[in-house]
Amino acid sequence: MTDCHEKTEKKHSCCCGSAQQPTPEDCCGTPAPRITKAYYCPMCPGVESDLPGICPVCGMALERAPAALVGAEEDSELKNMTQRFWIALLLSVPVVLLDMGSHIPMLAGFSTRASLWIQLVLSTPVVFWAGWPFFERGFRSVLQRRLNMFTLISLGTGTAYFFSLASMFLGAYLPHSFRHDGMAPVYFEAAAVITVLVLLGQILELRARAATGAAIRSLLGLAPKEAHRLRDGVELDVPLDQVQAGDVLRVKPGEKVPVDGIILEGASALDESMLTGESMPAPKESGGRVMAGTLNGNGSFLMRSEKVGAETLLARIVQMVSQAQRSRAPIQRVADSVAAWFVPAVVGVAALTFICWALLGPQPALAYGLVNAVAVLIIACPCALGLATPMSVMVAVGRGAGMGVLVKDAAALEVLGKVDTLVIDKTGTLTEGRPAVSKLIAVNGNTQERLLQLAASLERYSEHPLAGAVLRAAEEKHLELLAVDEFAAVPGCGVKGKIAGRAVSAGSDAWLLQEGVRGLQALNLEAEPFHAKGFMVIRVAVDGTAAGLLVLSDPLKAGAPEAIAALHCMGLKIVMLTGDNAQTARRIAEKLGIDDVHAELMPRDKFERVVALKQEGKRVAMAGDGINDAPALAAADVGIAMGTGTDVAMHSAGITLVKGNLLGIVHAITLSRATMWNIRQNLFFAFIYNGLGVPVAAGVLYPFWGVLLHPVFASAAMACSSVSLIVNALRLRNVRLE
Numbered sequence: 051m052t053d054c055h056e057k058t059e060k061k062h063s064c065c066c067g068s069a070q071q072p073t074p075e076d077c078c079g080t081p082a083p084r085i086t087k088a089y090y091c092p093m094c095p096g097v098e099s100d101l102p103g104i105c106p107v108c109g110m111a112l113e114r115a116p117a118a119l120v121g122a123e124e125d126s127e128l129k130n131m132t133q134r135f136w137i138a139l140l141l142s143v144p145v146v147l148l149d150m151g152s153h154i155p156m157l158a159g160f161s162t163r164a165s166l167w168i169q170l171v172l173s174t175p176v177v178f179w180a181g182w183p184f185f186e187r188g189f190r191s192v193l194q195r196r197l198n199m200f201t202l203i204s205l206g207t208g209t210a211y212f213f214s215l216a217s218m219f220l221g222a223y224l225p226h227s228f229r230h231d232g233m234a235p236v237y238f239e240a241a242a243v244i245t246v247l248v249l250l251g252q253i254l255e256l257r258a259r260a261a262t263g264a265a266i267r268s269l270l271g272l273a274p275k276e277a278h279r280l281r282d283g284v285e286l287d288v289p290l291d292q293v294q295a296g297d298v299l300r301v302k303p304g305e306k307v308p309v310d311g312i313i314l315e316g317a318s319a320l321d322e323s324m325l326t327g328e329s330m331p332a333p334k335e336s337g338g339r340v341m342a343g344t345l346n347g348n349g350s351f352l353m354r355s356e357k358v359g360a361e362t363l364l365a366r367i368v369q370m371v372s373q374a375q376r377s378r379a380p381i382q383r384v385a386d387s388v389a390a391w392f393v394p395a396v397v398g399v400a401a402l403t404f405i406c407w408a409l410l411g412p413q414p415a416l417a418y419g420l421v422n423a424v425a426v427l428i429i430a431c432p433c434a435l436g437l438a439t440p441m442s443v444m445v446a447v448g449r450g451a452g453m454g455v456l457v458k459d460a461a462a463l464e465v466l467g468k469v470d471t472l473v474i475d476k477t478g479t480l481t482e483g484r485p486a487v488s489k490l491i492a493v494n495g496n497t498q499e500r501l502l503q504l505a506a507s508l509e510r511y512s513e514h515p516l517a518g519a520v521l522r523a524a525e526e527k528h529l530e531l532l533a534v535d536e537f538a539a540v541p542g543c544g545v546k547g548k549i550a551g552r553a554v555s556a557g558s559d560a561w562l563l564q565e566g567v568r569g570l571q572a573l574n575l576e577a578e579p580f581h582a583k584g585f586m587v588i589r590v591a592v593d594g595t596a597a598g599l600l601v602l603s604d605p606l607k608a609g610a611p612e613a614i615a616a617l618h619c620m621g622l623k624i625v626m627l628t629g630d631n632a633q634t635a636r637r638i639a640e641k642l643g644i645d646d647v648h649a650e651l652m653p654r655d656k657f658e659r660v661v662a663l664k665q666e667g668k669r670v671a672m673a674g675d676g677i678n679d680a681p682a683l684a685a686a687d688v689g690i691a692m693g694t695g696t697d698v699a700m701h702s703a704g705i706t707l708v709k710g711n712l713l714g715i716v717h718a719i720t721l722s723r724a725t726m727w728n729i730r731q732n733l734f735f736a737f738i739y740n741g742l743g744v745p746v747a748a749g750v751l752y753p754f755w756g757v758l759l760h761p762v763f764a765s766a767a768m769a770c771s772s773v774s775l776i777v778n779a780l781r782l783r784n785v786r787l788e
């Protein structure tokens with residue numbers, strides 16, 4: 051139909067050599083990640099369970115996987131911690147007041163022995179009931195030889211409580227260096243208040259972590275619970291899980307689309323912002339595709355369901371977002387390497403603190419040593435190190451999902467911000483991938499409408515990608531398609547047949563010349579300016595005489611010029627790799643200001659170009675949407691797939707743009723850079739906090755300014771450190787991506 055040697059952009063080919071369209075498992079892609087268990091640990095990738103429980107690595111409570119969030123009851127962990135906190139707080143207030151009895155006139159004359167008994171009675175349920183989860187997790191960490199924050203907390207509170215118990219009953223037998231004014235001190239109030247503050251920290255952390263999953267919960271809430279199904283002329287409301295592929299559904303004004311499908315009848319405008327980030331409603335009519343969870347406007351339409359359940363775009367987005375939130379960025383290795391030896395080192399520092407105070411401290415030296423050792427155990431919680439990266443990743447992935455930028459894993463998010471070269475496909479990426487007839491030139495007494503009618507009647511039987519453009523042009527002009535006899539298609543050259551007894555041919559110049567068509571020289575003069583600009587041209591002949599030509603172009607995607615300009619401002623070099631002809635590629639490159647262009651490439655050629663750029667030391671991101679882009683997407687440091695493209699491309703990429711708009715690349719890179727800056731901030735604060743907190747708790751400031759850190763204040767500081775990191779991560783929800 052066009053030049054016999056022209057290469058089309060959408061080839062069903064792959065680096066594996068398969069002639070058929072490959073599945074992701076057969077080719078360069080990998081299967082879409084899925085969550086297999088109902089519960090998982092947000093901080094430790096790979097830790098999953100069918101039942102609620104405790105992470106064996108970090109000791110945190112397992113969270114519900116996204117698939118289990120639908121219809122789930124209130125967070126049981128948060129509810130349990132909240133209940134324990136309030137009861138512990140009520141019991142701890144009298145303990146603190148009694149401990150400060152000498153400073154409160156109303157309690158000044160209260161019996162010391164009675165005060166101790168009341169403190170014991172009230173603090174015991176606080177430590178061993180309200181704080182039991184900490185002891186349980188701490189004990190389990192020792193058995194499994196995976197020491198964590200709960201190891202330190204249980205050691206600290208347990209030491210304070212049992213020493214107080216020993217002081218109360220065996221005070222007379224303790225060394226004098228444990229006594230103050232002849233009495234051994236008790237720290238029931240410290241054990242109780244530390245437990246209360248750790249519980250408060252857990253509550254704040256659980257609430258903040260819940261906020262990081264807001265994106266997934268909002269996505270899960272998009273799908274309606276029921277659908278209006280039509281069968282045998284009867285409309286019936288059925289649960290969404292009963293809808294099957296091929297069902298005819300009615301979507302009424304103001305309702306959400308239940309599943310992915312195609313409109314059969316009717317028209318409307320749909321709000322797709324929740325999936326694509328695009329604020330303007332998208333007009334839809336018969337033949338248009340609609341996605342589950344999008345909001346219908348004022349129109350009503352019938353649709354045929356195509357993808358249901360876990361196969362809908364919405365469900366796949368939820369799976370991808372959840373998997374990405376649980377993945378670990380390479381930068382987390384810094385915190386992991388420190389955390390591996392951190393807890394044992396802290397226990398050693400606490401023991402050394404006790405020994406140094408016992409040998410060198412003022413009287414009561416052992417009492418000072420005990421208090422400071424407990425403070426070291428409490429303040430040196432490694433939770434901040436563990437939270438520094440996962441919280442930022444969770445918030446960033448959710449933020450991206452709300453803008454139509456899907457992140458496959460944290461590694462892709464980290465690498466994307468470092469790229470300096472963007473390799474980009476043309477058709478379907480820079481352009482719409484949907485050619486359109488832009489001009490008609492009729493000669494030898496033919497009219498433009500007659501020319502288009504004849505060409506469209508022939509192209510109706512063709513499978514060539516350009517045939518659809520001719521048919522759409524005829525539909526827009528409401529032209530009636532004519533009957534065709536003796537139709538024949540010559541691959542790579544054109545089509546021919548008889549219409550109302552007249553021989554009609556449409557195709558390339560070389561083929562029509564072979565067919566003996568007259569008047570082609572004059573027609574070629576008309577076509578030459580369009581060829582020079584890279585347009586596609588179809589020549590039409592009637593009864594062996596040139597009748598005219600159709601000029602086709604693939605329009606640029608909306609926002610493409612602005613996106614390329616923004617990427618240049620971000621310091622990226624833009625390279626176009628395309629299978630299209632060189633003239634068309636150069637025209638597009640010049641119009642957009644692209645730095646380098648390589649045309650007429652096969653999938654293997656694209657792959658090799660990407661590899662060559664990496665060998666030159668470039669950090670390469672590849673953006674594409676076709677099966678022929680999959681090898682290059684997989685070879686790049688990070689692949690960016692257009693959500694309007696093929697599944698193979700999306701499986702091969704680390705980033706997917708749901709709307710397929712180039713501005714999404716700008717948003718993705720901006721998000722990546724903001725996330726990495728946020729992670730570095732969190733790691734800095736975590737290291738500084740522990741680096742300064744432990745020495746202060748050990749008492750290094752005491753010889754100079756007489757400053758000591760009481761275990762209660764150490765507990766408060768520990769809780770604040772974790773919460774502050776989460777709050778900092780939550781700032782990513784408001785980062786400007788535009």
